[in-house]
Every structure is written in structure tokens, then in C-alpha cells.
Amino acid sequence: MHVVVAGISHKTASLELRERLALDEDAALRLSQELLDEGVACEVVALSTCNRTELYLYARDSLAARQAALQRLARHAGVEQGELEPSLYSYSGDGAISHLFRVTSSLDSMVVGEAQIVAQLKAAYQMACDGGCTAVVFNRLFRHALEVGKRVRTETAIGERPVSVSSAAVELALQVFGKLRDHTVLIVGAGETSELTATHLKAHGIEKILVANRTLDTSMELAHRVGGEAVRFEDLEGHLSRADIVISSTSAPHYVITRETVERAFKHRKHRPMFLIDIAVPRDLDPEINRVRDAYLYDIDDLQHVVEHNRHEREKDAAHAERIVEQELASMNEWLRSLEVVPTIAMLREAVEDIRRSELSRLGNRLGDLTEDQRARVDMLTTSIVNKILHVPTVKMKEVAGRDQCYLYVDAVRTLFDLETGEEGEAPAAEADRGEEAPGEAPATPGEAPAQPAPPSTTAQPPQTEEPPAPSAGGTVHHLRGTGTEDA
Amino acid sequence: MAQTSVILIWLAYLLYAAAFAVFLIGFFTQRPWMNRLGLIVAAAGLVAQTLGLILRGVDAGRFPFVGLYESLVLVAWAIVLVWHVLESFTKIKAVGLYVMPVVLVLLTIALISYDPPQDMVPALRSDIVVVHVIVMLVAIGCLYVAGGAAIIYLIEERLLHRRKTGGVLGRLPSLAALERLIYHATLLGLPFLTMGMAAGVIRAETFKVPDWATDPMVLLSGAAWVVYLVLIAGRVRGDWSGRAVSWLAVAGLVLLLVIRFAAVPYLSGFHTYGG
Numbered sequence: 001m002h003v004v005v006a007g008i009s010h011k012t013a014s015l016e017l018r019e020r021l022a023l024d025e026d027a028a029l030r031l032s033q034e035l036l037d038e039g040v041a042c043e044v045v046a047l048s049t050c051n052r053t054e055l056y057l058y059a060r061d062s063l064a065a066r067q068a069a070l071q072r073l074a075r076h077a078g079v080e081q082g083e084l085e086p087s088l089y090s091y092s093g094d095g096a097i098s099h100l101f102r103v104t105s106s107l108d109s110m111v112v113g114e115a116q117i118v119a120q121l122k123a124a125y126q127m128a129c130d131g132g133c134t135a136v137v138f139n140r141l142f143r144h145a146l147e148v149g150k151r152v153r154t155e156t157a158i159g160e161r162p163v164s165v166s167s168a169a170v171e172l173a174l175q176v177f178g179k180l181r182d183h184t185v186l187i188v189g190a191g192e193t194s195e196l197t198a199t200h201l202k203a204h205g206i207e208k209i210l211v212a213n214r215t216l217d218t219s220m221e222l223a224h225r226v227g228g229e230a231v232r233f234e235d236l237e238g239h240l241s242r243a244d245i246v247i248s249s250t251s252a253p254h255y256v257i258t259r260e261t262v263e264r265a266f267k268h269r270k271h272r273p274m275f276l277i278d279i280a281v282p283r284d285l286d287p288e289i290n291r292v293r294d295a296y297l298y299d300i301d302d303l304q305h306v307v308e309h310n311r312h313e314r315e316k317d318a319a320h321a322e323r324i325v326e327q328e329l330a331s332m333n334e335w336l337r338s339l340e341v342v343p344t345i346a347m348l349r350e351a352v353e354d355i356r357r358s359e360l361s362r363l364g365n366r367l368g369d370l371t372e373d374q375r376a377r378v379d380m381l382t383t384s385i386v387n388k389i390l391h392v393p394t395v396k397m398k399e400v401a402g403r404d405q406c407y408l409y410v411d412a413v414r415t416l417f418d419l420e421t422g423e424e425g426e427a428p429a430a431e432a433d434r435g436e437e438a439p440g441e442a443p444a445t446p447g448e449a450p451a452q453p454a455p456p457s458t459t460a461q462p463p464q465t466e467e468p469p470a471p472s473a474g475g476t477v478h479h480l481r482g483t484g485t486e487d488a
Numbered sequence: 489m490a491q492t493s494v495i496l497i498w499l500a501y502l503l504y505a506a507a508f509a510v511f512l513i514g515f516f517t518q519r520p521w522m523n524r525l526g527l528i529v530a531a532a533g534l535v536a537q538t539l540g541l542i543l544r545g546v547d548a549g550r551f552p553f554v555g556l557y558e559s560l561v562l563v564a565w566a567i568v569l570v571w572h573v574l575e576s577f578t579k580i581k582a583v584g585l586y587v588m589p590v591v592l593v594l595l596t597i598a599l600i601s602y603d604p605p606q607d608m609v610p611a612l613r614s615d616i617v618v619v620h621v622i623v624m625l626v627a628i629g630c631l632y633v634a635g636g637a638a639i640i641y642l643i644e645e646r647l648l649h650r651r652k653t654g655g656v657l658g659r660l661p662s663l664a665a666l667e668r669l670i671y672h673a674t675l676l677g678l679p680f681l682t683m684g685m686a687a688g689v690i691r692a693e694t695f696k697v698p699d700w701a702t703d704p705m706v707l708l709s710g711a712a713w714v715v716y717l718v719l720i721a722g723r724v725r726g727d728w729s730g731r732a733v734s735w736l737a738v739a740g741l742v743l744l745l746v747i748r749f750a751a752v753p754y755l756s757g758f759h760t761y762g763g
Contacts, residue, residue: 157518178664271729302651
């Protein structure tokens with residue numbers, strides 16, 4: 001069985017396509033149900049945000065799952081499959097799980113580090129869960145993914161550093177003013193960056209936006225877009241004293257605001273600091289302004305410098321986050337591996353055998369008057385009882401091994417008998433086991449590339465390869481856990 | 489019991505050192521949870537120190553403020569307490585970076601000059617002296633924190649002016665938040681300073697201490713009081729820039745330090761910690 005993801009995101013699809021593919025709650029649930037009913041997948045979660053639409057499936061055949069997802073999504077969006085195909089990415093196994101973890105960590109987001117995605121994923125999972133589209137694996141996987149998102153955010157400062165000129169300007173303003181409520185920004189000239197900065201400031205709750213441009217029409221237009229107030233360019237000096245933040249981006253060949261102007265403005269505003277951002281080339285603001293006591297002047301180079309520095313820091317954070325994702329992937333994989341039939345049968349036998357042996361040795365003293373021969377017979381007798389009892393479950397489990405829902409049986413057996421995988425050290429052993437006995441079919445095939453429409457690769461094997469030979473307890477070391485079950 | 493008390497103070501010392509280390513690491517690596525962890529460790533230190541002080545008081549059978557050791561441990565305790573209270577109100581990071589070393593220095597001096605509980609000299613046996621000490625502790629705690637915030641403000645302000653933002657962004661509190669902290673801490677500390685000074689004056693008057701009004705310590709305290717009053721008044725009127733407020737807070741802090749470490753031990757004719 002594979003965890004499979006198929007979808008589109010801001011990295012692969014245009015906004016227009018993303019809009020068409022967006023799923024509202026009903027559509028998401030309907031789509032998931034259809035996939036379940038069709039028998040393509042055993043568990044489905046649909047995630048739809050403004051930047052991505054993704055279907056997560058737990059399926060036997062990753063290529064078939066991808067194909068079904070593509071078909072459904074295309075039908076929903078009302079586009080040809082061929083049209084959607086180039087934008088669609090899909091991963092399975094490790095690739096899918098680490099993709100999910102990267103999504104919750106916002107490593108895959110348009111703005112790396114943004115926090116919204118966690119809530120969106122949580123809602124998507126909750127809806128699927130309530131709609132009965134998830135079971136053992138996805139319940140575990142998505143809860144784990146949310147934990148990963150949380151871990152990345154507490155252990156790294158990802159997303160706390162601005163990496164664009166406009167957000168760096170906002171960050172600097174925040175560093176001076178703390179909160180932007182009750183503050184006023186004056187925009188001089190109607191450039192794109194200044195508009196973007198104003199929008200950012202607005203998002204941080206700035207109270208008043210004043211727009212001054214040489215042509216009043218343009219300033220009125222911009223003021224309208226950002227929810228501000230247009231003022232006459234000739235009155236610039238008068239408005240300057242009201243402004244806590246000044247963003248300038250005119251195309252004027254000379255300084256628009258000089259040191260003297262700022263000094264005069266400060267006469268009216270006492271000592272309240274003023275933060276000036278010059279994003280124009282050539283510069284609008286006299287560099288001498290920075291010498292005025294409570295004025296902080298940053299030009300485009302300064303902001304670029306901040307951005308550069310932050311980008312560097314963010315790369316470090318992202319690398320750290322990727323390491324976290326890798327670690328978590330390993331722990332998720334370990335759990336997924338426990339859902340396989342072969343090791344579970346081995347564990348079950350081992351556990352029961354343990355009981356038999358410990359009971360025998362406990363009784364050892366009281367069997368003191370038995371001869372060696374008689375002891376051997378007691379041993380044989382108990383062994384044969386154990387084998388008889390375990391025969392049917394073993395055969396039945398091998399029978400269901402070929403079916404899609406087999407992992408549910410495995411989970412049930414593990415819960416009923418309180419079987420737990422041991423330390424990490426056993427993982428390679430389990431892998432070796434599988435390597436010999438059931439080649440080709442692994443729940444998570446490492447390093448699988450995004451499935452292409454090309455013919456099936458080695459990963460999509462027919463179900464019968466799952467059928468394993470009789471398990472040998474020797475290959476894996478398991479133990480019976482004393483307390484509790486995992487995610488029962 | 490004396491031993492337990494010293495062990496607790498040492499424990500507090502080590503916890504503060506650990507908290508400082510956590511703050512430093514948090515500052516450089518920018519792990520958001522580090523600040524919280526540092527606060528918790530420091531709070532544990534505060535608990536240990538409180539217990540240590542109580543035991544010391546029980547041991548001595550009086551309020552533990554006599555002698556260099558007790559007075560410094562007490563001041564350090566007041567600073568940590570006030571800092572925690574202000575922190576819980578203002579949620580401001582990085583102040584621990586200043587508070588912790590100050591507390592560590594005070595405690596180092598205290599632990600080096602450890603002395604067993606001693607009897608109070610007769611001059612200190614007075615209720616008004618205890619009031620004077622407690623009120624002054626609160627005042628000093630507040631004003632030290634204000635001074636620390638002011639130092640951070642001045643450094644950050646300079647860095648922002650020079651556009652050296654690497655050490656500032658995301659690491660230090662905003663200038664506005666620091667300035668508010670300075671103001672609030674001073675606003676809280678000044679009335680206590682006033683009360684403490686009034687208690688001192690009452691004490692001096694009742695016991696007819698000769699020439700108390702011209703004693704260097706009294707004069708310096710008066711100067712510190714004026715500095716803080718000017719700070720508050722100017723800030724309320726909106727006359728001062730954040731930088732001016734900070735410089736005043738630093739000036740006040742310097743005066744307080746001079747009083748404690750120069751005027752009281754070497755210059756003052758009558759003020760005593762009993763040691």
C-alpha cells in the first residue's frame with residue numbers, strides 16, 4: 001500500500017487553473033467519497049487552499065490512484081485531462097509523506113513560513129475524518145503531519161524573517177514602532193513596491209494611509225486601492241509632520257524631501273520617531289535625513305541588505321526544517337512498516353512463544369519429578385497447542401494480505417495482542433525480511449519519483465506479490481509491550 | 489538551616505546562570521521557545537532564592553537585610569521578582585539578557601563575601617528601617633529593570649540608525665516597547681523610591697542624626713530622585729524622545745550604583761547595612 005498525493009500548487013499551476021480546481025467542503029467530500037466507492041483508495045483526504053489543491057490517497061496501486069485523482073480533478077474543474085496533466089504533480093510512498101510534511105511545515109508554501117496552512121490542513125483532515133474518509137493510516141499520518149508543522153515552527157524561526165523588500169520595510173517599521181495601530185503612513189509617488197508595502201502595513205493594522213502623487217488622479221486611484229486618502233503633492237510638507245512612516249518612490253531626478261523639510265516637520269511632531277523608506281532610484285530622500293535625531297532612513301540598498309541577510313538565515317532555517325521532515329518521515333515509516341502482514345505474524349508468533357516459554361520456565365520447579373523425556377513431551381505439547389491456535393489467524397492474515405484493507409486487520413491484531421514494534425534497530429532487520437520474502441511491494445517505496453503518465457515502473461506490482469511465505473521469527477526481533485497501544 | 493539556605497542561594501545562582509545561557513543561545517539562534525524556557529529556569533531560581541532568603545531570615549530571627557551578603561542577595565531577589573512581574577505584563581523579550589548578568593554579578597559579590605547571620609546593630613532595630621528597606625527594594629528592582637531596558641534601547645537605536653539590522657530584527661523588542669517598559673518601570677519605581685526616602689528622612693529626624701541632609705548618600709539619592717521625576721514628567725508631556733528617556737534612566741541607574749557601591753560604603757557618615 002502507498003500513500004499517494006496528486007495535485008497542483010502555485011509552483012505548477014496558474015492562478016486561473018487553481019481557481020477552477022479549488023474544492024469547497026462539499027466538493028472535497030464528494031470527490032473523496034467517489035474515490036473510496038470506486039475502490040481506488042482506502043483512505044482519502046482532499047486539501048484545497050488558494051495555493052494548492054491536493055488529494056491524498058492511501059492506495060494499493062499508486063499509478064491507478066494518480067490516474068483516478070487526475071480524472072476526478074479534471075472533471076471537477078471542467079478541463080481536459082490532457083490540459084491538467086502538465087500541471088499535476090504526484091508522489092507516492094516516502095515522496096508523498098515528506099511532501100505532506102513539507103506542506104505543513106510551509107516549506108512548500110508561496111511564502112515560506114506562513115502559518116495558515118496548518119489550520120487549513122487541520123480543517124481538511126477533520127472534514128475527511130468526520131466524513132468517514134480516513135482510517136488507521138491517515139488518522140495517524142495527518143495528526144503526525146500537524147505535529148511536524150508545530151515542531152518546525154517551535155524549533156526554527158522559519159517565516160519570522162522578511163525576505164522581500166516590502167515586508168522587510170514593514171518589519172523595520174515594526175521594530176521601531178512596535179504596533180502600527182494609531183500610526184500614519186505617507187506614500188509619495190505611486191510605485192508598485194510602495195503599494196505592496198502599504199498593503200503589508202494595512203495588514204498589520206496601520207490606521208491611516210496618505211497618498212501623495214504629482215498627478216492627483218493617480219494618487220486617488222492608489223488611495224482607493226489601498227484604502228487610503230489622497231493628498232495634494234504640493235502639501236507634502238504639511239502632511240509629513242503627520243506621518244510616522246514615509247515611503248517614497250517617485251521618478252523625480254532630485255531629492256523630493258530634504259533634511260530641512262524633515263527637520264521642520266519634526267518641530268510639529270515633537271520627538272515621535274519617523275521611519276523613512278526610499279525605494280526610488282535615483283533617490284528621493286536626502287541621505288542627510290538620517291542625521292536628524294528621531295528619523296530613520298532606509299534606502300533600497302539597505303532594505304536589499306536586510307532581505308539578503310534574511311534569505312541567508314531562512315535558508316539555514318529551511319535546511320533545519322528539512323532535517324526535521326526527514327526525521328519525522330523515518331518515524332512515520334517505521335510505523336507504516338508495522339502495518340505489514342509478515343512482520344506482524346512474526347511478532348504475533350514471537351509474543352505467544354514468549355508467553356509459552358515463560359510459563360514453562362515458571363512451572364519448571366513444580367515439574368521437578370518429571371523425567372527428561374516427559375519434559376520434552378510437555379514442551380512439544382505446548383508448542384503444538386500454540387501452533388494450532390495460531391494456525392488459523394496466520395492463514396487468514398496471509399489470505400487478507402492480498403486485499404486492500406489488509407492493514408486494518410493488521411492494526412486490529414496489533415491492538416488486540418498489544419504488539420508494538422521495538423527500537424529503531426529492528427527496522428533494517430524487518431526490511432531485510434521483506435527484501436527476501438516479498439520483493440517489490442513495500443508500503444513506502446523510498447525515493448520514488450513523481451509518477452509520470454509513462455508505463456508503470458517497478459513500484460506498481462500486482463497484488464499477489466504480497467503473498468508471503470511462512471514467516472520466520474528469526475529475522476526480526478519483536479517484543480510484547482506491557483502497557484498501552486499505539487493509536488488504537 | 490544556615491547550610492540549607494546557602495545551598496538554596498547557590499542553586500538559585502546556578503539556575504540564573506543557566507537561564508542567562510539559555511537567553512544567550514536563544515538570542516543568537518532565534519529559537520522562539522528559548523525565551524520561555526529561560527524565563528521558567530529563572531523563575532525556578534527565584535523560588536530557590538526566596539526559600540533561601542526565608543530560611544536565612546528564620547535563622548537570624550529577623551528580616552534578612554543586615555550585612556553585605558544579605559543586602560545583596562535581597563536586592564538581586566527584588567530585581568528578579570520585579571522583572572518577572574513586568575515581563576508577565578509586557579511580554580517583552582531580551583530584557584533577561586541584561587537582568588540576568590546584573591543579578592549574577594550581585595550574587596557573585598554576595599557569595600564571595602558570605603558571612604553568617606549577625607546581630608543587628610542597635611541603629612537598625614526599628615520598624616521604620618524595615619519599611620525603608622522593603623520599599624527601597626521594590627524601587628531598586630524597578631529602576632534597575634528600567635536601566636537595563638534603557639541600555640538595550642540605546643544600543644538598538646544606534647544599530648537601527650546605522651542600518652545594522654542583523655542583530656536587531658526578530659531578536660530585540662521594538663523601540664516603542666522598550667521605551668514603554670522604561671516608562672512603566674520608572675512609574676512604578678519612583679513612588680517607592682519617594683516613600684523609601686521619606687522613611688529614611690523620618691528615621692533620621694526621629695533619631696536626630698547629625699547633618700543627615702548634607703550627607704553624600706542623601707544628596708546623591710536626591711539627585712537620582714530628581715532624574716527619575718524629570719524622566720516621568722518629560723515623558724508625560726511628550727517632551728522627551730525615547731533616547732532622552734533612556735539616557736535619563738541610565739543616569740538614574742548609574743547614580744543608584746554609585747550610591748550602593750561607593751557612597752554607602754566609603755562616603756556616607758551614617759548609612760549602614762550593619763556590616
